[in-house]
Every structure is written in structure tokens, then in C-alpha cells.
Amino acid sequence: MELRNYMEDLVLEKLDDVMAQYPYCCTxxxxxxxxxxxxxxxxxxxxxSSHKGDVYxxxxxxxxxxxxxxxxxxxxxxxxxHKNPRHAEEE
Ligand SMILES: [Zn+2]
Incomplete structure (x- = not known):
């Protein structure tokens, strides 16, 4: 049995699009x-459940x-x- 969190797919799919609308945001x-x-x-x-067929x-x-x-x-x-970037701490 294979389960996946569909929201994960959707967030990754939309991430670049949304980030592109916030040019100040570190990428x-x-x-x-x-x-x-x-x-x-x-x-x-x-x-x-990622069964074949009607999934799409x-x-x-x-x-x-x-x-x-x-x-x-x-x-x-x-x-x-943006207010609290973690990359800054690691530099
Ligand atoms: Zn960064």
C-alpha cells in the first residue's frame, strides 16, 4: 500500500510560481x-492512495x-x- 500526501505535490508544484511574485524573497x-x-x-x-487509473x-x-x-x-x-532567514545564521 502506498500513500502520499497530495499537498506535498501541490506545494512543490506551486512553490516557484508563488516565490516569483515575491522578488525580495531569498531563493x-x-x-x-x-x-x-x-x-x-x-x-x-x-x-x-496512488493507485493507477483515476489518480490523475x-x-x-x-x-x-x-x-x-x-x-x-x-x-x-x-x-x-523572509523576516527570519535561517541561511543568515549559518554564515
Ligand atoms: Zn536563503
Missing amino acids: CDLCKRDIATLALNHLKPRYI TRLDEMSVQYEVEVIQAIAQAIEIV
Whole structure:
């Protein structure tokens, strides 16, 4: 049995798009990972079983349904990481 958190796919898919709208936002790997992690922690996980067949139909429906939520969560995460970037501490 294989389960996956669909929100993870969606956050990663939208991450670059949303970050592109915040040019001040650092795009180093560490910040990107922090933004993705923070966004996912704010989103309720939605698990799907990755059976072949109808998975892609369901993904499309879910994508439309959760897109706004995901974009908002990423935007919030960008603000948090921007105010408190961890890359600065490690330099
Ligand atoms: Zn950074």
C-alpha cells in the first residue's frame, strides 16, 4: 500500500510560481525548503492512495479545490522566512 500526501505535490508544484511574485524573497535551497516545510505545516494533509487509473482525474479536482489554500500558505511562509532567514545564521 502506498500513500502520499497530495499537498506535498501541490506545494512543490506551486512553490516557484508563488516565490516569483515575491522578488525580495531569498531563493536559496535552504530558504526554499523552509518555505515548503512551513507551508506544509500550515496545511491539513490530504492523503491519496496512488493507485493507477483515476489518480490523475482526482488530482485535477483537488488541485482546483486546494490551489488557493496552498498559494496562501506559501505566501505566509515566504513572509515568515523572509523576516527570519535561517541561511543568515549559518554564515
Ligand atoms: Zn536563503
